[in-house]
Amino acid sequence: MKAPAELKYSKNDEWIRVEDEIATMGITDYAQDQLSDVVFIEIVVFEGDAIGKGETCAVVESVKAAADIYMPVGGEIMAINEALVDSPELINEDPFGEAWLIKFKISDPGELDSLMDAEAYKNLERDH
Amino acid sequence: MTEPTIFELSRPNRKGIRFPAPDVPLSELPKEFLREELPLPEVPENEVIRHFTNISQLNHAVDIGFYPLGSCTMKYNPKINEETSRLPGFSQIHPLQPVKTVQGALGLMHETQRWLAEISGFNTVSLQPAAGAHGELTGVLIIRAYHRSRGDTKRTKMLVPDSAHGTNPASSAMSGMKIIELTSDDRGNIDLDALKAECDDTLAGIMITNPNTLGLFDENIIEACQLVHESGGLVYGDGANMNALLGIYKPAEMGIDVMHFNLHKTFATPHGGGGPGSGPVGVIEELADFLPAPLVVMTSAGDEDNPAFYDLINPEQTIGRVKSFHGHFSIIVRAFTYMLSLGKNGLKDVAIHAVLNANYIQALVKDVYHIPYERTCMHEFVAEGKWEDAPGIRALDISKRLIDFGFHPPTNYFPLIVHEALMIEPTETETKETMDAFVDALLQIANEAKTDPDILHNAPTKAPFGRLDEVKAAKELILKTQLPEDY
Structure with a gap:
């Protein structure tokens, strides 16, 4: 399973990259593999919104399933990746790179403690 | 396409039926509702019958074969x-x-x-x-x-x-x-x-x-x-x-x-x-x-x-x-x-045989297909369509291969709590012979998945169409006939 060491991970398969207090988030390689071909994404937050940890920030649909994507930690939305709307397949092609979803300013850095490092994420026990 | 659309079969002035003279007084439609042209297909009766009969043969149906689509209870519909x-x-x-x-x-x-x-x-x-x-x-x-x-x-x-x-x-x-x-x-x-x-x-x-x-x-x-x-x-x-x-x-x-x-x-x-x-x-x-x-x-x-x-x-x-x-x-x-038709006892037999049939299939495949919640099942059960020694094979590949055997695939990818879910519901209306043939197909497919996975990846090969492009179908949703420019 691919999981870059410099990122942090939620149990819902979101990743987050923190640079100073600015975070970039997306969904993991494992998540895109489980979803299979992604055909649609809607980012349901807007620049300037304050969104809490665990709240829905996007909805993604594949040929298999539809899934909500949640904020790994809370923050104020600074940018959303408009390119994904026209090219949702980027999520399958480059989940940790071009397919970033949202950049936001972290409201409470303490919430980062609830996330996993790459090793812990790789060893996460999956039900069935 | 293996069968043209009814519009492509149309030729000017061909007719299927001729209407008899009306036996009620004519009523004029208001002028604003009348149109100059109505591009309906003009096809003789035999061509219409052949067209729709051909189309009906291109699809699967419970009148054609086994249809174990979980939670949909695709039982036979008695003609009475x-x-x-x-x-x-x-x-x-x-x-x-x-x-x-x-x-x-x-x-x-x-x-x-x-x-x-x-x-x-x-x-x-x-x-x-x-x-x-x-x-x-x-x-x-x-x-x-x-x-x-x-x-x-x-x-x-x-x-x-x-x-x-x-x-x-x-x-x-x-x-x-x-x-x-x-x-x-x-x-x-x-x-x-x-x-x-x-x-x-x-x-x-x-x-x-x-x-x-x-x-x-x-x-x-x-x-x-x-x-x-x-x-x-x-x-x-x-x-x-x-x-x-x-x-x-x-x-x-x-x-x-x-x-x-x-x-x-x-x-x-x-x-x-x-x-x-x-x-x-x-x-x-x-x-x-x-x-x-x-x-x-x-x-x-x-x-x-x-x-x-x-x-x-x-x-x-x-x-x-x-x-x-x-x-x-x-x-x-x-x-x-x-x-x-069934009466009180007959309806009870429906449930008994629906549950028996599902357990019969589950018992015959469970050593080959992992069943994550293995209990006595009711009218359906959910198996995993994946194996560690068959990397690259997914539930979808198994389902597509089942089409080559003349079976409708089970429900795929639901419920979400089972990875690569195959939800199988035989219903009470199937014979032991039909279920045995389905089990044989599942076991053969499991073997192919490990020995010759391309058979699965290329399936179906015996259907009117091969593997469809599901991504394109989801992204470019075209639900009705696109009439030719000059129609």
């Missing part, structure tokens, strides 16, 4: 149901006729309401909803109306277990409810601790599918219903899997307050492309006054000389009409015929 629904007394009437001229039809509806109530243990049944998810919406609106009638307006939270039918959250959301997903425990039952944590005075109810989409009877059902009732909520039952319970267990006795039936599943009416569906809703006595209007009631039981008389009534606190006229009436005639 078609005969009765075409009787002129049922097919040549209009819903706006005076009730005294359609007593037979109303009597049939009344009996169907009564029989469904008897089968489920509910007090009253409405036949209006057009299909299963429409029944869910109707049921949740009844739950909402019940709470509101008591001034209990803060109850807006609906719990939906992760093993419930996929339409349940949508039906609740359409009713303005806030949906909370409940996890399952490691036996595939509702997790009672997770449920307890949500039981408070904002709880509107819970939507339970039992047997659930794992094909398992929820062992916590009684306690789950009690917990919800104690906190003032109501229990919605998704009756889609009623085929496992028919004549064995009444949902109302489990603690369910409102439930829909799928006549197009349990009661053998046409399904899928052959529909439409029908999703009657049954309720306990306390909720009967909220049912959709109108209901059929018997106003006089009749005697030796006079037949019974039936009328239509509007319950006082009704949520209103949810469907024009009386729902899908001709489907109700088919379901009534089915119940009448």
